[in-house]
Amino acid sequence: MSDATLTGRELIANHGRTRDGLMPAEMPYGTITDEVAAAIFRKPSRLWLVLVGVSFLGVILFGISILVLLVEGTGIWGVNSEVVWGFAVANYVWWIGIGNAGTLISCMLLLTRQRWRASINRYAEAMTLFAAAIAGIFPLLHVGRPWLAYWLAPYPNTMTLWPQWRSPLVWDMFAIACYILFSILFWYTGLIPDLATLRDKAKHRFTKVAYGIFALGWNGSSRQWKNYNSYYYAMAALGVPLVVSIHSVVGLDYAATLMPGWQETIFPPYFVVGAMFSGFAMVVTLTIPIRWALGLQSIITLDHLDAMAKILLLGGIIMSFSYSFEWFAGWYSGGEAERSLIAFQFFGPYGWLYWMMLACNGLAPQLFWWRRFRRGLVPLFIVGVLVNVGMWLERILINMNTLAHGHLPSTFSFYVPTIWDWLMFLGSFGLFCFLFFLFAKVIPAASIHEIRELAHKEGAAR
Amino acid sequence: MAQLFSARADLFLRLGLLALVVLPLTMAVSGFAYYRSSYYTGVGAYVQQPVPFSHRHHAGELGIDCRYCHTQVEKAAFAGLPPTETCMTCHSQIWTNAEMLAPIRASLATNTPIRWNRVHDLADYVYFDHSVHVTNGVGCSSCHGDVADMPLMAKAEPLTMGWCLDCHRDPAKNLRPESEIYNTAWEKPADQRRKGRALLAHYGIRKDHLTDCSVCHR
Numbered sequence: 067m068s069d070a071t072l073t074g075r076e077l078i079a080n081h082g083r084t085r086d087g088l089m090p091a092e093m094p095y096g097t098i099t100d101e102v103a104a105a106i107f108r109k110p111s112r113l114w115l116v117l118v119g120v121s122f123l124g125v126i127l128f129g130i131s132i133l134v135l136l137v138e139g140t141g142i143w144g145v146n147s148e149v150v151w152g153f154a155v156a157n158y159v160w161w162i163g164i165g166n167a168g169t170l171i172s173c174m175l176l177l178t179r180q181r182w183r184a185s186i187n188r189y190a191e192a193m194t195l196f197a198a199a200i201a202g203i204f205p206l207l208h209v210g211r212p213w214l215a216y217w218l219a220p221y222p223n224t225m226t227l228w229p230q231w232r233s234p235l236v237w238d239m240f241a242i243a244c245y246i247l248f249s250i251l252f253w254y255t256g257l258i259p260d261l262a263t264l265r266d267k268a269k270h271r272f273t274k275v276a277y278g279i280f281a282l283g284w285n286g287s288s289r290q291w292k293n294y295n296s297y298y299y300a301m302a303a304l305g306v307p308l309v310v311s312i313h314s315v316v317g318l319d320y321a322a323t324l325m326p327g328w329q330e331t332i333f334p335p336y337f338v339v340g341a342m343f344s345g346f347a348m349v350v351t352l353t354i355p356i357r358w359a360l361g362l363q364s365i366i367t368l369d370h371l372d373a374m375a376k377i378l379l380l381g382g383i384i385m386s387f388s389y390s391f392e393w394f395a396g397w398y399s400g401g402e403a404e405r406s407l408i409a410f411q412f413f414g415p416y417g418w419l420y421w422m423m424l425a426c427n428g429l430a431p432q433l434f435w436w437r438r439f440r441r442g443l444v445p446l447f448i449v450g451v452l453v454n455v456g457m458w459l460e461r462i463l464i465n466m467n468t469l470a471h472g473h474l475p476s477t478f479s480f481y482v483p484t485i486w487d488w489l490m491f492l493g494s495f496g497l498f499c500f501l502f503f504l505f506a507k508v509i510p511a512a513s514i515h516e517i518r519e520l521a522h523k524e525g526a527a528r
Numbered sequence: 529m530a531q532l533f534s535a536r537a538d539l540f541l542r543l544g545l546l547a548l549v550v551l552p553l554t555m556a557v558s559g560f561a562y563y564r565s566s567y568y569t570g571v572g573a574y575v576q577q578p579v580p581f582s583h584r585h586h587a588g589e590l591g592i593d594c595r596y597c598h599t600q601v602e603k604a605a606f607a608g609l610p611p612t613e614t615c616m617t618c619h620s621q622i623w624t625n626a627e628m629l630a631p632i633r634a635s636l637a638t639n640t641p642i643r644w645n646r647v648h649d650l651a652d653y654v655y656f657d658h659s660v661h662v663t664n665g666v667g668c669s670s671c672h673g674d675v676a677d678m679p680l681m682a683k684a685e686p687l688t689m690g691w692c693l694d695c696h697r698d699p700a701k702n703l704r705p706e707s708e709i710y711n712t713a714w715e716k717p718a719d720q721r722r723k724g725r726a727l728l729a730h731y732g733i734r735k736d737h738l739t740d741c742s743v744c745h746r
Contacts, residue, residue, distance in 0.1 A: 221556075224563050224564060224689065224691075225689035225693075226689065226690035227689070265532070274532055278532045279541070
């Protein structure tokens with residue numbers, strides 16, 4: 067039997083894997099296309115339909131919680147006159163952090179020529195896009211009157227008013243808007259050659275035309291590839307500062323205030339690393355079910371997971387350093403409010419959450435010092451989820467601790483989330499999963515043309 | 529393989545992309561124009577009243593002072609609308625049977641005030657004080673136009689926040705001497721710049737805080 071008719075798994079059995087383990091040692095271009103595109107042209111499986119149905123319930127839940135919020139106002143939340151930033155802000159920071167990893171993988175790993183990026187960048191970018199879009203919703207809901215959100219934009223109005231340029235919230239608006247626009251453009255650019263592949267492989271006229279329109283007449287000529295590559299690399303170079311800017315600005319949302327615990331100059335880089343950390347954890351969490359559900363084990367291998375686990379380990383170390391720097395800065399500042407806040411973090415009513423966060427973010431990734439855990443699906447998945455939980459705890463604790471324990475002891479207060487806080491958070495998950503499942507059925511979850519390029523570089527295809 | 533798209537498909541795609549730019553731009557420009565036009569601000573549109581009271585006749589031709597009817601303008605935030613009795617100071621003697629004035633007589637007989645329709649209606653979150661303006665060199669006509677030449681009342685200015693701020697940022701260009709406050713036909717002299725600066729000093733106006741939010745939004 068010739069190699070062209072074998073599946074990726076059979077190719078591994080026959081030829082073994084390439085030296086860095088990223089794919090079968092022999093992998094014809096056609097097989098790559100077939101392996102990735104199979105999930106799209108297959109009839110939807112029962113599992114997929116169930117998952118889409120369940121996540122759609124989440125979307126409905128999200129819709130209902132937004133509707134109730136708009137009718138009743140922010141009073142349905144646990145926020146009060148002291149702890150004014152609750153779940154909405156924490157969810158925003160968490161989701162936008164997750165949204166950082168896709169662009170990191172796409173741009174930084176592309177520019178640093180990390181080959182293993184090719185198989186995972188597509189769904190990581192999709193994850194980025196959906197996470198950033200969901201993140202964009204939360205600040206609008208947080209302000210309570212989203213229909214006035216256009217006030218943040220500088221437009222020529224009859225009030226002759228401009229936004230307050232000194233406010234980080236305005237920087238935030240620009241950072242999110244730029245980031246979402248960039249993510250869409252970059253994701254779509256990477257898709258064009260694959261859309262053309264799908265156009266050519268599709269059987270029905272409707273599917274052909276639908277993919278054809280978005281393929282923008284791509285025919286794979288050398289001239290197109292040349293233009294494409296210069297454009298794609300230029301975009302990637304533009305993306306790197308954006309990844310850094312977006313979460314730096316989120317950090318400045320906090321650091322530009324005068325509250326204890328939000329004062330350290332380390333905040334912007336600390337937030338950027340935290341974002342990449344949580345984003346990578348989410349990619350790991352998503353990779354394990356995806357490669358199984360779409361049958362991509364021959365293309366997304368344990369070596370990919372190994373590489374991501376190392377990044378998680380690095381992230382965990384830097385996060386632990388950042389936490390200890392916070393404690394040091396609190397002590398070193400000599401301020402009573404700062405010192406008392408540190409004690410409150412450890413031993414206050416939210417203390418148990420803080421210890422949990424330290425365990426999830428600092429301790430759990432330390433497992434990845436051992437190769438056995440970096441290549442074990444179960445430990446990878448568990449640590450991925452733990453880091454996501456830990457990073458979410460960090461986002462909510464940074465709001466609750468500081469605002470509940472500010473400068474004035476007379477205004478010390480306590481924040482307890484309500485059922486609507488939880489339902490909205492749950493609903494945002496539903497929306498994320500719903501979009502992601504639709505994506506996996508309509509668009510190649512891995513980048514066909516980049517894996518072909520990888521196969522060429524690895525010598526697996528000629 | 530047969531061609532998927534006709535030769536014209538490319539044209540439609542390009543037109544679509546063009547529309548993606550042109551349509552939002554057109555909407556933005558139209559919106560910009562609409563919110564500044566009298567369709568939206570209502571400048572120059574006469575408002576129907578229960579009695580067709582003519583400011584041109586009373587304030588212009590007869591020369592009745594603004595303060596004869598709008599009695600509180602120098603003392604209070606609201607300039608005041610005259611009670612029916614003010615109308616009757618004259619109309620109990622002249623035009624006593626005029627058809628046009630029937631609602632006024634009915635109002636007096638039944639002791640129910642006339643419901644005039646507002647022409648200059650600011651949003652509820654705006655604090656506006658007439659007295660502080662007329663006692664500091666801002667004349668009636670700066671905001672209300674040449675009322676003595678209006679047969680029925682209409683807005684002369686858009687009363688948008690930008691329009692208010694235009695003067696609050698630089699009041700000197702509109703200030704007039706105390707003697708001219710109630711002269712609705714007043715026009716700026718050629719050397720308004722210089723006179724305006726002198727008037728700032730005369731009225732003791734400090735510009736620094738005139739554009740603070742809390743000046744108008746309390």
